[in-house]
Amino acid sequence: xxxxxxxxxxxxxxxxxxxxxxxxxxxxxxxxxxxxxxxxxxxxxxxxxxxxxxxxxxxxxxxxxxxxxxxxxxxxxxxxxxxxxxxxxxxxxxxxxxxxxxxxxxxxxxxxxxxxxxxxxxxxxxxxxxxxxxxxxxxxxxxxxxxxxxxxxxxxxxxxxxxxxxxxxxxxxxxxxxxxxxxxxxxxxxxxxxxxxxxxxxxxxxxxxxxxxxxxxxxxxxxxxxxxxxxxxxxxxxxxxxxxxxxxxxxxxxxxxxxxxxxxxxxxxxxxxxxxxxxxxxxxxxxxxxxxxxxxxxxxxxxxxxxxxxxxxxxxxxxxxxxxxxxxxxxxxxxxxxxxxxxxxxxxxxxxxxxxxxxxxxxxxxxxxxxxxxxxxxxxxxxxxxxxxxxxxxxxxxxxxxxxxxxxxxxxxxxxxxxxxxxxxxxxxxxxxxxxxxxxxxxxxxxxxxxxxxxxxxxxxxxxxxxxxxxxxxxxxxxxxxxxxxxxxxxxxxxxxxxxxxxxxxxxxxxxxxxxxxxxxxxxxxxxxxxxxxxxxxxxxxxxxxxxxxxxxxxxxxxxxxxxxxxxxxxxxxxxxxxxxxxxxxxxxxxxxxxxxxxxxxxxxxxxxxxxxxxxxxxxxxxxxxxxxxxxxxxxxxxxxxxxxxxxxxxxxxxxxx
Numbered sequence: 001x002x003x004x005x006x007x008x009x010x011x012x013x014x015x016x017x018x019x020x021x022x023x024x025x026x027x028x029x030x031x032x033x034x035x036x037x038x039x040x041x042x043x044x045x046x047x048x049x050x051x052x053x054x055x056x057x058x059x060x061x062x063x064x065x066x067x068x069x070x071x072x073x074x075x076x077x078x079x080x081x082x083x084x085x086x087x088x089x090x091x092x093x094x095x096x097x098x099x100x101x102x103x104x105x106x107x108x109x110x111x112x113x114x115x116x117x118x119x120x121x122x123x124x125x126x127x128x129x130x131x132x133x134x135x136x137x138x139x140x141x142x143x144x145x146x147x148x149x150x151x152x153x154x155x156x157x158x159x160x161x162x163x164x165x166x167x168x169x170x171x172x173x174x175x176x177x178x179x180x181x182x183x184x185x186x187x188x189x190x191x192x193x194x195x196x197x198x199x200x201x202x203x204x205x206x207x208x209x210x211x212x213x214x215x216x217x218x219x220x221x222x223x224x225x226x227x228x229x230x231x232x233x234x235x236x237x238x239x240x241x242x243x244x245x246x247x248x249x250x251x252x253x254x255x256x257x258x259x260x261x262x263x264x265x266x267x268x269x270x271x272x273x274x275x276x277x278x279x280x281x282x283x284x285x286x287x288x289x290x291x292x293x294x295x296x297x298x299x300x301x302x303x304x305x306x307x308x309x310x311x312x313x314x315x316x317x318x319x320x321x322x323x324x325x326x327x328x329x330x331x332x333x334x335x336x337x338x339x340x341x342x343x344x345x346x347x348x349x350x351x352x353x354x355x356x357x358x359x360x361x362x363x364x365x366x367x368x369x370x371x372x373x374x375x376x377x378x379x380x381x382x383x384x385x386x387x388x389x390x391x392x393x394x395x396x397x398x399x400x401x402x403x404x405x406x407x408x409x410x411x412x413x414x415x416x417x418x419x420x421x422x423x424x425x426x427x428x429x430x431x432x433x434x435x436x437x438x439x440x441x442x443x444x445x446x447x448x449x450x451x452x453x454x455x456x457x458x459x460x461x462x463x464x465x466x467x468x469x470x471x472x473x474x475x476x477x478x479x480x481x482x483x484x485x486x487x488x489x490x491x492x493x494x495x496x497x498x499x500x501x502x503x504x505x506x507x508x509x510x511x512x513x514x515x516x517x518x519x520x521x522x523x524x525x526x527x528x529x530x531x532x533x534x535x536x537x538x539x540x541x542x543x544x545x546x547x548x549x550x551x552x553x554x555x556x557x558x559x560x561x562x563x564x565x566x567x568x569x570x571x572x573x574x575x576x577x578x579x580x581x582x583x584x585x586x587x588x589x590x591x592x593x594x595x596x597x598x599x600x601x602x603x604x605x606x607x608x609x610x611x612x613x614x615x616x617x618x619x620x621x622x623x624x625x626x627x628x629x630x631x632x633x634x635x636x637x638x639x640x641x642x643x644x645x646x647x648x649x650x651x652x653x654x655x656x657x658x
Contacts, residue, residue, distance in 0.1 A: 026322045027068065028368055030058075030329070034361030036336065041322035046359035051082055056316070056366035057093075057100030057157075061113060069134060070141055074100030074117045077132070079140040085132070086142035092125040093117030098157040098214055098231075098266070098317070099369045107168050108189035111135045117148075118159050121210030122177035126153025129192055151194060152176065152183050156205055158217030158228065161371035165223075165246040167461060170371060173226065173243075173250070177213055180204045182226075184248040197248035202239045202255065205230055211264075216317060219243060220270040223373045225292065226250055227277055231264035238265050238279040240290075240300065254297045256290060256304060266365070269318035269326050270372070271342040276349070278307075278318055278326060278339065282365070285310030287328065287337075291345060305606075305640075308351030310337060316365030320372055327355070329367050334358045345653070346640045347606055380547060381463055381514035382452050383567040385479075386470070396422075396467050397439045400452065402569070417455040423448035423467065442469045470562075476501040477554050477564055480532070484550055484570035491539045491570045493550055500529045504557045506564075508537055511549040514567055525554070547571040579621075579643055585655035588632040592643070594621045603629070604642040605654075613639070631656055 026038035027047065035047030052058065052073055060071030068080045074093020077085040093100040097120040106112035113132040119125035128148045136142035154177035162171045170187045180203060183196035205212035215229030223245040230237050240254040256279070267280040270292075277290045287310075291303035315337065316329035328337030328351075338355025341348060380401040400418055420433040422440040430440070442448060447468045454461045478498035484491050493508060503525035509517035520541075526533050542548060549569045555561045580593045598621040605614040613634065621627045621643070629641075634656045641652050 026062075030363055030366060030368075032362045032364070034334070034358040034363055036356060036358075038322045043323065044321070044356050046357055046361075048359050048361055050361070052076075052078065054095035054100065054366065056095065056364075057097050057118075057369060058095075058366065059101040059103045059115070059369045061103040061105065061370075069113070070103075070132065072101055072103070072115055072117075077115065077130075077143060079137075081140065083140075085140065086137045087147070088143050090148075091115065091117050091130055091143075092119065092128050092148045094120035094123065094125070096120045098216055098366070099159045100157075102159050102161050102172070102369045102371070104161055104170050104172065104187050104371065106189065106191070107170065107187065114187060114192060115143075116151075116159055116172055118155060118157050118174070119153075120157060120213075122154040122156060122205075122213040123210070124153060127151045127155040127159065127174050127183070149192075149194075151185060151192075152196065154178065154210075154213075155183075156213040156215075156217075158213075158215065159369070160217045160219050160226075161373075162219040162223045162243060162245055163371065163373040171245065171248050173217065173219065173248075175205065175217060175228065177210070178204065178206045182250045184250070186248060199248075199250035201241065201251060202228070202253035203230055203235065203237060205235075207232070207234075214264070215266050216268050218268050218270060218318075219372055220274040221272055221320070221372050222274045224274065225270065225277070227268040227270065227279075229265040229268050229279060231266050231282070233263055236264040236281065238268060238277075238288075238290075240277060240292075252297070254301055256301050266316055267318040267329065267367075269320055269342075271326070272320065272324045273343045276342060276345070278342070280315050280318055280328065282316060282331075283313055285313040285315045285330075287315070287339075287351060289346065289349060305346050307339070307347055307349055308337070308353065311353050317367040319367035327367060329365050330363050331365055332362050334360050334362055336363055347604070347642050348640075380549075380569065381465055381567065383569070384450075384465065384467060386467070386563070394442045394444070394469055395439055396442065396469070397437070398450075398452075399437045400454070401463070402571075415454060415456060419453040419455070421451045421453075423450045442467075445469045445471050476503055476556060479552075479564045482552050482564070482568055484548075484568045486570060486572040487538075489542075489572070491542055491548060491550075491572065493537045493539065493552075493568075495535050495552060497526075497529075497533050497535075499531070500526050500533065502556045502558070503527060503529075504555050504559075506535065507553045507555060507561070509551040509553065510539065511551070511567075512546060514549040514569070517549070517551050527557075542572055579652055581641065581652050581654055585657035586631060587656070587658045588630070590629050590631055590641075590654060592621065592627045592629070592641075594627075597622055598643060598645060601643050601645050604644075605629075605631075605634070606640045606642065607637065 029035040029050035033050040035050045036044040038044050054073035058073045061069050070079050073095045075091050077088030079085045097118045101117045104114045111134045114129050116129045131144045131146035133144050134141040156175040158175045160173050172185045174183050180200050182199045185196050186193045211232040214231035218227045226241040226243045228239045238256040241250045242252040263283045266282045269278050275292050279288050287308045288304050289307045294300045294303040310330050312333050314331040319327050326339040326342045335354040336356045338352045339349050341350045382401050383399040385397045424431050451464045480496040480498050482495040484493045505525050506523045508521040510520045511517045521537050549567045552564045554564050601618045636657050639654050
C-alpha cells in the first residue's frame with residue numbers, strides 16, 4: 001500500500017463494439033460509494049450505491065448494447081448482479097495500482113474476455129491475465145482455469161489497450177520496471193500472444209520502494225500516440241511517444257518539462273481529436289495541457305500551459321468520458337473535475353473544478369481504465385445514387401465518405417486511398433475501383449452487396465452497403481444535383497431537376513447515423529415539367545459538430561414512392577461568434593474584430609504558461625467594429641487572449657513584438 005489510505009470503487013461500462021454509438025448507459029463507481037451514470041453517453045448523473053472499494057484502479061466491460069457484464073478491482077471480479085463471479089477471487093492485481101487492470105474482448109468472440117492485471121509498485125506479481133467465459137454460470141460468466149497467467153515481472157502500474165491497425169486485434173501496452181523498455185502484447189482470435197513486442201526509449205522508472213512505477217499510461221483515441229506519467233517528486237515527469245499500431249513499436253520519446261515541485265505526475269489523457277495532451281500532478285493538484293500540433297518535439301515540449309488546479313490541492317487520474325469530456329479524479333471531496341472542451345487550446349478548454357456533484361459522496365484518486373481508441377467513431381456510410389440521368393439506369397454512382405477531421409496533420413489518420421468492391425464478380429476487373437467517386441454498371445436488376453476499404457496512413461476501415469437495382473424503367477424525375485451545406489447556423493438542402501413527370505411531392509428524410517431515416521419535410525413538386533426546377537429546404541434543428549445525413553425521395557400522384565438520391569451529409573463543425581486578431585505580430589496595441597456582438601465580455605490575456613497577466617471587462621464588442629487593447633505593458637513573447645461571456649468562450653494566440 002502506498003503512503004496514503006485511498007478508498008476507491010470504479011465501474012465503467014464500456015462496450016467492446018462502440019457502445020457509445022449504441023445509446024448505451026455508462027456507469028462509473030468510485031470513491032466512497034460514489035458514482036456517475038452517463039445515460040446514453042450523455043450528461044452524468046450522480047450515483048450513491050457504489051459497493052466496490054479499491055485504492056485506485058479498476059476496470060469494467062459492457063456488451064454491445066451497453067449492458068454491464070462484469071467489473072474488477074484487479075483482485076476480485078463481480079458479475080452484473082454485483083455478486084462475486086464464479087472463480088472470481090484472488091486475481092494478482094492490486095487495488096493500490098494506478099491501473100490495476102484493463103478488460104479486452106477476445107477478437108472474433110462474443111463470450112470470451114481477458115482481464116489484464118498489474119501489481120502495485122513493481123511488485124512480484126507483475127503483469128498477468130485471466131480469462132472470463134460469459135457462457136458459464138447461466139450467463140453470468142466465470143473465470144476459467146486460464147487464470148493469473150504471467151506475462152511480465154516486474155512491471156510498472158501502467159497498462160493500456162490500443163486497437164490494432166486492422167481494427168480487429170488489440171494491443172496491450174505496459175512498461176517494464178527498472179528499464180526504459182515497453183512490452184506490448186497482441187490479443188487476436190487465437191488468444192494472447194505471450195511473446196511481447198519490445199521497444200526502448202524515455203526515462204527509466206527505478207529506485208527503492210517502487211514509487212516511480214506509479215502513474216497512468218494512455219493511448220490517444222486515434223492510436224498514434226502514447227502518454228506516460230512517472231510519479232515521485234524526484235522525477236515528476238510526463239512523456240510522449242509515437243505508437244505504430246501495425247507493429248506495436250513505441251518510438252520518438254518526448255520528455256516534457258518538469259512543471260512544479262510536487263509529489264509527482266500521476267494522471268494523463270488525450271483529447272478526443274488527439275491534438276491535446278493533459279497531465280495532472282497529485283499535489284498541488286495542477287493540471288497541464290500540451291499542444292500535439294505545435295510542430296517539433298521541442299515545440300511540443302515547450303507548449304505546456306497551466307489550465308487549472310484542484311482547490312483541495314489533491315487530484316489523480318484523468319479519464320476521457322463517453323460524452324467526449326475529460327474527467328479529473330479529486331481526492332476526498334464530493335466533486336469530480338471536468339474539462340468540458342478538451343479539443344480547445346489553452347484556457348479555452350474550460351476546466352471546472354466542481355464539475356460534477358457526487359451527491360455528498362467523496363471521490364478518490366482513480367478512474368476507470370479501458371481501450372480509449374474504441375472512442376473512434378466508425379467511418380460514416382458512403383453514398384450512392386442509382387440511375388443517374390446522364391447514364392444508363394443500371395448504373396450506380398458512388399461517393400466516398402468524408403475523411404477524419406483532425407487539425408494536426410502530424411498525427412491525423414489521413415486517407416491514402418480507396419478500394420471499392422461493387423458486389424458484381426461477373427464483371428471481372430471492373431468489379432473493383434480505386435477512384436474516390438466511381439460508377440459501376442450492373443448487368444441486371446437485383447441486390448448487390450458492396451463494400452469500401454478506406455486505407456489510412458496506418459490501417460484500414462471497411463464499410464458496407466446494399467445496392468438494390470430496380471427494373472430499368474424511365475424515371476419520373478431527372479435529378480441533376482442534391483447537396484447540403486451549413487449556412488447561418490443551419491443546414492440548407494438544395495436540389496435541381498432537369499424534368500419531372502407526374503411528380504406530386506418530394507419527401508426529405510434525415511438521419512444521424514446514415515442508416516435510420518425519418519421524414520422532416522414534404523416539398524410540393526411541379527407535376528409534369530420539361531424545364532429545370534430548383535428546390536430548397538432549410539433544416540434549423542441542428543447541433544454543432546453532429547454529422548447529419550439526408551435522403552431525398554419522390555412520390556407520384558399515384559402515391560408510389562422511390563429514392564432519388566441515397567444520402568448527402570452535412571456537418572456544422574463551428575458556428576457562432578469568431579474573433580479576428582490583428583496585426584500579427586502586434587506591438588503596443590492589438591485590435592479585435594468579431595463577426596457577432598459579444599455583450600458583457602470578460603477579456604483575459606495569459607502568458608505561455610497560462611498565467612493571467614491582464615484582465616478587464618468590456619460592456620460589449622460590436623459586430624464588425626474593431627476593438628483595441630493596449631499591450632504597451634507586455635513584454636515580447638507568445639500570449640493567449642480569452643474572450644468570454646455567459647454564451648461565448650473563445651481563445652486566440654497572439655504574439656507581441658515591439
